[in-house]
Amino acid sequence: MKKGGSVTLKAVLSDQYLNERGITPQYFLASDLTGKQPSGYDGVSLEGGKLTLSANSSLENGDVIVVVAKAGSKQAAAFIKVSG
Numbered sequence: 001m002k003k004g005g006s007v008t009l010k011a012v013l014s015d016q017y018l019n020e021r022g023i024t025p026q027y028f029l030a031s032d033l034t035g036k037q038p039s040g041y042d043g044v045s046l047e048g049g050k051l052t053l054s055a056n057s058s059l060e061n062g063d064v065i066v067v068v069a070k071a072g073s074k075q076a077a078a079f080i081k082v083s084g
Contacts, residue, residue, distance in 0.1 A: 001065070002084050003043075004055035011069035011076060025069040027051075030077065041065060053082065 001007060013021045029046055043057025044065055051067060053059065063082045068075055 001051070001053055001080050001082055003053055003057055003059075003082070006050055006052040007080070009049040009051055009067060009069070009078070011071070013071040013074060023071045025071040027067055027069055030066040030068045051080070057082075 009027055011025045011027075013023045013025065015021060027046055027049060029041055029044065042059060043054035044059070045052045045054075046067065051065070053065070059065070059082045061082060061084065065080045065082065067078045067080060069078070
């Protein structure tokens with residue numbers, strides 16, 4: 001993800017037969033691999049399913065933003081690397 005950019009997140013909850021269950025997940029920021037806490041994600045905003053990285057963020061090339069999607073008791077993480 002480049003500074004000044006945004007991505008729309010999408011996650012679905014499926015049963016064992018890969019049928020979508022129609023549950024909309026909630027998204028939130030989590031610690032990254034270096035232990036950086038969500039409050040350390042300077043210039044990152046997450047509203048609904050849209051993740052935005054401001055152009056003047058202090059995050060550097062190679063930093064990782066971790067977004068977790070949670071629906072009921074199920075959750076999955078996406079690791080998004082800051083580039084350029």
